[in-house]
Amino acid sequence: MAGPRISTRPKWVGDLGTLGVIGLLFGAIYLLPPDNSYEAIRETGRITACMPTLYPPLVTADPAEPGFDVELLGQLAQRLDLRLNILPNAAMAKDFNPRSWRVTRAQCQVLAGGIALTTPVLSYLDATAPYLSTGWAVVSPEPLTSLDGKTVGFYAGLSGLDRVALSRSLRQMGLRPRIVNSAEALQAGLADGTLDAGISEALVARQIAGANDWSVSWAPGTEERYPLGIGLWKGDLTLKRRLTAALDQLEADGTVDRLKDKYDIADIETVIGGGAAPELE
Structure with missing residues (x-):
């Protein structure tokens, strides 16, 4: 008794199907509305x-x-x-x-x-x-190479930067910044010597530095820039x-x-x- 017949399809038929699908995709792209x-x-x-x-x-x-x-x-x-x-x-x-x-x-x-x-x-x-x-930055009346032994103020500002990660990084460096409630308070503390340095969102720190001809650098221990x-x-x-x-x-x-x-x-x-x-x- 003859066995079941096995249908063999030429390979080129499958290739034509693939090309047809690709052609349809390119055609769909051309049918998209133009960017106006x-x-x-x-x-x-x-x-x-x-x-x-x-x-x-x-x-x-x-x-x-x-x-x-x-x-x-x-x-x-x-x-x-x-x-x-x-x-x-x-x-x-x-x-x-x-x-x-x-x-x-x-x-x-x-x-x-x-x-x-x-x-x-x-x-x-x-x-x-x-x-x-933007990012966390340090502003100070004089350039600093380290924050060791410095009295540091902190003003978070309005940014969405990660305050928890910064706090963790500063604690690892042995720093306990004093929290201030405004950029003006941070600037006043630096001006009267109450603070040696201030940490804030970079745009705030850059503006304080620029207005007073002070130094500004990226904060240590954080790559959030x-x-x-x-x-x-x-x-x-x-x-x-x-x-x-x-x-x-x-x-x-x-x-x-x-x-x-x-x-x-x-x-x-x-x-x-x-x-x-x-x-x-």
Whole structure:
């Protein structure tokens, strides 16, 4: 009795099927709507930015000096011939997790005011190149190579930096910082000699150092240092290209440096205890 017949299919049939699937995928890509993120904004003549309600020196409550990021976005909007609209969002200053801010495309096209370019953030948002950086920093009237034996003040500020990890690191170094309740109190303690050094979020420390011609360095024992940029939604490539080109112009013509000088944002070039400062901006 004859056995069952085994059907043999030529190998090229499977290859054709694979090519067909690949062709369908490429076709689907071409059917996607084109990116018109910049054109849509240009038609309205307005770009809306979600920003923290308060995050000095990036966002302040002073109309005369509204903040570094507020003025930077104003300059970018002007270069793109757009009006800037700011939508305050109090949640943005509390942490670096954009999913907890409850922001959507319908609310704003860009996000600024302390957008840390961390891996979790960049998994959710796209971003421009960084122009500032943050982390824990040490400010002091005179340059320091160590905090051993120093009276140190601590002001956390409004940032989403990890205070628990910093506290653990400082305890391991035998430090017990005095907690102060404002940047002004930290600056006053340094000015009158009550404190030898102050630890705070880097933008606060840099502003105190810049206003008083003091020294500022990255804090020892912590690697929590992040570049800051402007966030925008993934896929908005035409808008990103325009923002990037305009930001490059502001960097090249000295506008960014002038804003740093205006808001007393000193550069950080050293790390307490030695080591090269990371290139973050």
